[in-house]
Amino acid sequence: MKKFKVSNFLKRFSAIIMVILVVNGPLVAYARAGGGGGGGSHSSSHGGSPSGSYRGRSNPITSIINLGMFAIVGSAGTIVLKVRLSKKKAKSISAIKNLSKNDYNWDYNSIKNDIEEAFYKVQVAWMERNQDLAKEYMSEKLYIRHKSKTEWMKVRKEKNILEKMKLISAIPIALQDQDGTNEDSLWVHIKAKSIDYTIKEETNEVIEGNKYRRTHFEEYWKFIKNEKRWILDEIRQIDDINDLDFFDINIKNKKSK
Template structure:
């Protein structure tokens, strides 16, 4: 029985370790945490009964199941919102080619990898084709601060695991068009001192993360304008609305994150 509990515990632990945490470019910060373990003086003998051990395992399993369930429920909400977005997308792409589904999803993938690589190399000039002017200025200030501190955020083994359109605002004035994407990725994320290579933060174990990206339109292309973390956004607040066809399929237009 104890062996079965141990096997189940390990399986659930693997599931939870794959759940997203927060990391990344743009100042999201490394997800590393340090802690020290101390040993007390003297010696002692640990007498743990099988009953108490089983209770501890059951409590751990319950916690892991709850964590996994919460993640699956959240992903279900993302899927539902994305279906609503794609439904509207199919209606407006006939009126405006910039809303073509393949194009906008490919654009997000291009931005994702360009952003991570340029951030770790501190080469923001390479991001002119991908970032809005506002976000470019914001990130430049952060890079300048890292230069003063002689730090560099290293991102490696970069993977885009999922991207889902969850919000659309299609205005009559094309310059006001915007889209929100749910982004799930995985990478190694740590910060070093550029003088001696000492690791200052993070670790060299790949970790998952969730972000929400706001894209705005300039002429006939979308540019990344804002990056928000999962705990900053409520998936229910995203809406899908088109002024061109007068279609709002979920909620109050004024609640659209901006």
């Protein structure tokens, strides 16, 4: 009976841990626009680690409990991050809607349309290695940066394939509103998914990613306002920002975390 109870406990505990790991597991970053810097910039490590040579026995219950504690601690950190991010989203949307009452540049529906259009244009330009396809949707700084990277991909005869790209959500988390529009900026939390892999053009060999599986990804995109629309100025990976205080609301002389 005792053995049966322990077995049931381990099964239930393992199931809980698997759910936590799936929900909070690391996102895969491939070579898409902004994803780790672009084609071929990722490194991978193969082979065993120093601990791989240890052959002593370990208690399976202890191992599962240790894994559980590790997952729970990691999950707690993720939950705190998500809560803080949600608060910043709510504050930013509220600030944008208040600004839009007197400034059409902050019309929320127009902003969302500009972000979505830029998102897909930038991804197409990256896959085609032709930044001119999205030049009007990005700043000169980002255009030059992406062009240099995709031109280098051409030299290496590599191409990043992006299929079934879908923007899941794009929600503001920080903004800056100054006199005029030249200094206005907006940070957006992007969630999306796509099939994302890189091939060698000469052989069509897949050298990175998986051509059969869609992967989810999250990024921070910074937009700035020009005379026509909100355009993409910068892409940051989630791991690039260690402190969410990086994102704040700055309205002329008023600043809010």
